[in-house]
Amino acid sequence: MTDAPNAATMTTGADTVWVEHEAFIDRIPRWVAMTLLFVFVVGLWDLVTRMRWVSAIILPTPGETLADLIFVGQNLIAGGYMLEALWTTTLTVFYGFLIAVAIGFSLGLLVGETKFGERAVMPYLVAIDTMPKVAFAPLFIAWLGFDISSKVALAAFIATFPIVVATAAGLYAASENERMLFKSIGASRMQTLIRLKLPTGLPYIFTGLKIASVGVMAGAITGEFLGGGKGFGALIRQSASQLDTPRVFALILYLSLLGLLLYFTVVWAQRRFVFWNKSDRPGGAA
Amino acid sequence: MVAQPLSKDPQPAASSTRPVYEIERLSKTYARNKLVALDNVNLTIQKGEFVSVIGSSGCGKSTLLKIMAGLMPPTTGRVVLEGRPVVGSRPDIGMMFQQATLLPWKTTIENILMPVEIREGRKAAKEATTRAMDLLQLVGLGDFANVYPGELSGGMAQRASICRMLVSDPAMLLLDEPFSALDELTRDFMNMELQRICTERNATAFLVTHSLAEAVILSDRILVMRARPGHIVEDVRIDLPRPRTLEMINTPLFGEIVAHIRDLLGKEAHE
Numbered sequence: 001m002t003d004a005p006n007a008a009t010m011t012t013g014a015d016t017v018w019v020e021h022e023a024f025i026d027r028i029p030r031w032v033a034m035t036l037l038f039v040f041v042v043g044l045w046d047l048v049t050r051m052r053w054v055s056a057i058i059l060p061t062p063g064e065t066l067a068d069l070i071f072v073g074q075n076l077i078a079g080g081y082m083l084e085a086l087w088t089t090t091l092t093v094f095y096g097f098l099i100a101v102a103i104g105f106s107l108g109l110l111v112g113e114t115k116f117g118e119r120a121v122m123p124y125l126v127a128i129d130t131m132p133k134v135a136f137a138p139l140f141i142a143w144l145g146f147d148i149s150s151k152v153a154l155a156a157f158i159a160t161f162p163i164v165v166a167t168a169a170g171l172y173a174a175s176e177n178e179r180m181l182f183k184s185i186g187a188s189r190m191q192t193l194i195r196l197k198l199p200t201g202l203p204y205i206f207t208g209l210k211i212a213s214v215g216v217m218a219g220a221i222t223g224e225f226l227g228g229g230k231g232f233g234a235l236i237r238q239s240a241s242q243l244d245t246p247r248v249f250a251l252i253l254y255l256s257l258l259g260l261l262l263y264f265t266v267v268w269a270q271r272r273f274v275f276w277n278k279s280d281r282p283g284g285a286a
Numbered sequence: 287m288v289a290q291p292l293s294k295d296p297q298p299a300a301s302s303t304r305p306v307y308e309i310e311r312l313s314k315t316y317a318r319n320k321l322v323a324l325d326n327v328n329l330t331i332q333k334g335e336f337v338s339v340i341g342s343s344g345c346g347k348s349t350l351l352k353i354m355a356g357l358m359p360p361t362t363g364r365v366v367l368e369g370r371p372v373v374g375s376r377p378d379i380g381m382m383f384q385q386a387t388l389l390p391w392k393t394t395i396e397n398i399l400m401p402v403e404i405r406e407g408r409k410a411a412k413e414a415t416t417r418a419m420d421l422l423q424l425v426g427l428g429d430f431a432n433v434y435p436g437e438l439s440g441g442m443a444q445r446a447s448i449c450r451m452l453v454s455d456p457a458m459l460l461l462d463e464p465f466s467a468l469d470e471l472t473r474d475f476m477n478m479e480l481q482r483i484c485t486e487r488n489a490t491a492f493l494v495t496h497s498l499a500e501a502v503i504l505s506d507r508i509l510v511m512r513a514r515p516g517h518i519v520e521d522v523r524i525d526l527p528r529p530r531t532l533e534m535i536n537t538p539l540f541g542e543i544v545a546h547i548r549d550l551l552g553k554e555a556h557e
Binding site for chain 2: 175177178180181182183184185186187191195196199275276277
């Protein structure tokens with residue numbers, strides 16, 4: 001910055017380059033910001049437990065949690081009973097997601113593409129969707145027993161609805177002009193569906209899949225809470241009933257890795273298949 | 287009908303006067319709200335003619351265009367294109383819309399070939415590639431064939447959609463406010479491009495527009511429409527010489543025509 005008066009600058013014809021001010025909080029790089037926040041939260045957590053403001057049974061110290069994280073991690077790597085439990089839950093989530101995609105996509109096609117589906121099927125779907133779906137868990141257990149299938153059913157049941165709604169919404173997304181264009185070039189209904197409506201709807205469908213990938217985890221774990229079995233959910237419930245809170249925390253953290261894996265698989269697929277949608281291009285990490 | 291070919295390049299006398307589109311006693315009533323969108327519209331378009339329709343929103347001009355394109359059935363009347371009744375979409379009709387409506391997951395050339403692909407399959411589309419490339423050259427997009435529409439400007443996208451309309455060599459071009467979403471400078475330029483393309487191909491065109499100046503600069507005839515019920519109040523012949531230039535906008539004759547049409551449209555506004 002110069003002290004020269006404006007008039008002088010103008011007569012000499014110097015460039016008027018200046019820097020736009022950006023606040024400090026907007027200038028912090030992502031990794032620094034994330035580390036700062038992590039350190040702050042863990043520090044606060046440590047303070048709260050160290051000062052005994054909260055009972056150890058309710059909230060373990062970060063150190064205890066870390067110790068349990070390592071213990072559980074060792075068990076997982078060694079292929080112990082926890083790995084078996086994690087594998088059971090992974091299968092439950094995987095099957096649940098596949099079934100939800102198959103049923104959700106089919107129903108979404110029916111609702112979004114046919115008047116019958118829109119008029120007759122959609123109202124019933126909305127009615128079922130408004131029910132608390134977890135309440136169906138005892139029914140699934142009664143019908144399918146205590147093994148993995150009742151958990152798969154609950155997980156799929158919860159994850160189906162977002163996919164139905166997203167698929168139907170996606171099929172409506174093509175503009176009036178685009179529909180007219182396809183009509184004017186004599187495209188059949190099937191051609192219009194496959195070449196216009198489905199590709200246009202893909203961003204919507206992937207949004208539905210992301211919501212479903214979160215829902216399917218919740219469904220699988222809830223099923224394991226209520227129906228027992230050999231999954232991670234049963235382990236968590238067991239540890240909780242023994243007031244082993246650090247273990248519960250550790251198990252939840254490992255479980256979240258499974259959720260993240262599924263979620264980012266969907267995100268990856270979206271970037272791969274919806275390459276034209278600029279609003280969702282990589283750059284800022286999701 | 288007087289055959290009065292201007293001093294243009296010599297064409298077969300028959301082609302310059304042959305009616306391409308014949309519309310008789312056309313009316314359309316939307317049953318749901320008993321709205322009469324069109325009432326007794328009669329219209330003949332000759333080969334090579336450029337006809338525009340102008341009118342306020344809701345005067346039925348879009349309905350007319352959709353019926354002409356075979357996208358919507360009329361309530362009464364008949365629509366005949368090249369001697370065959372229009373009952374559904376036709377490959378010899380090319381359409382253009384307000385938005386370019388290019389599919390973002392296809393490259394420019396794939397978008398242009400899409401009508402061929404849908405009608406005749408992948409093989410036919412492949413064979414039409416050279417023709418599509420020539421069209422892209424014609425509108426100055428030769429270097430953008432393999433680019434996705436996201437990288438085209440609004441004007442470029444509309445030029446690509448002109449190519450898509452022309453690729454199946456239609457007998458009739460139906461244009462639904464094609465440049466109304468563009469800025470004014472681009473729009474002027476596109477209008478001149480459209481004129482050039484139409485002249486080169488001796489194309490027959492029907493344009494729906496909101497813009498008086500655009501209608502006058504492009505058309506041989508302008509149909510002025512009024513609403514409730516939608517009908518044609520006057521068929522205005524534009525006697526400006528061809529080729530038209532943007533400078534003509536400043537001539538007295540242009541001003542007179544615009545004033546006349548504005549008067550016809552204005553009466554409705556005050557009624």
